[in-house]
Amino acid sequence: MKWSKRLTIFLFLLPSCAGLLVFSIIPIFYSFVISLTDWNGLNAWDAAAGVPAFRGMGNYAEILSGAEFWRVLRNTFYYIVLYIPLILIFSIAAAVLLNNAFRGMGVYRVLFFIPVLTSWVAGSLIWKWLLSAEYGPVNELLSFVGIQGPAWLQDPTWAMPGIVMASIWKDMGFFSLIMLGGLQGINPNYYEAAQIDGASFWRRFTAITLPLLSPVLFFVMIICVINSFQLFPQVMIMTTDAGPFGATQAMVERIYKYAFKYYKMGYASSFSWILFVIIFVFTVVQFRLQKKWVHYDG
Structure with a gap:
């Protein structure tokens, strides 16, 4: 050249x-340097005056040895266990419906995508109203069938499921359109051959659709896990002080609080690097496991 x-x-x-x-x-690189200090984010860096003080791995040891970190991690795993299976099921179901050809399908696809375009501030305020224990429409609907709805966002048992419902509403349109692209990439001849052999819809779905959709499912799962560990805006807006008894405390929420409310920038930076390691490990594990269930030879 x-x-x-x-x-x-x-x-x-x-x-x-x-x-x-x-x-x-x-x-x-700078955030890692900060994580080794007790810098508060306000004072100037002055090595001669000892500001900030170098702590080495002290922040990391303090975080990992404290009960708060493990509570936050438990809350995050609880969110993941609820969120990922439900978002996958609803996204696949919506994609299958949107893959049908009938009049006005383009309009329905746009309507499914509208929540994705909505800001998290507006969406969280809407769901905070929907889940209100006093005048929320969700509890009103439950009362019609004889069920007394819980105080969703004030109850430590139901606060996280409320956050999950809002997240599914917000994200389903995005992931369903990704699934739709995967469905439209499947050769229709496979379905025609299966129908000739008398295969039912469920049999065609499990034997053709899911295996050939597995690369898209793998991509969606990677994004969902990363998004789950970065849970933040819905927690900050929908719940007060990270929920009752810290039921909705999350990693990014803690990072924000320590950095900009408690002015412990070094501590917050250590939290962020621990979060990076967790996401990295989970991503590597997912890439290793994908060899057992993802099929690229469709």
């Missing part, structure tokens, strides 16, 4: 690389 062509490529890549370096790589 000629030097002139290399120079042209370099000049075109330079703005993006400079932005990546200044706004991503340097801040990531």
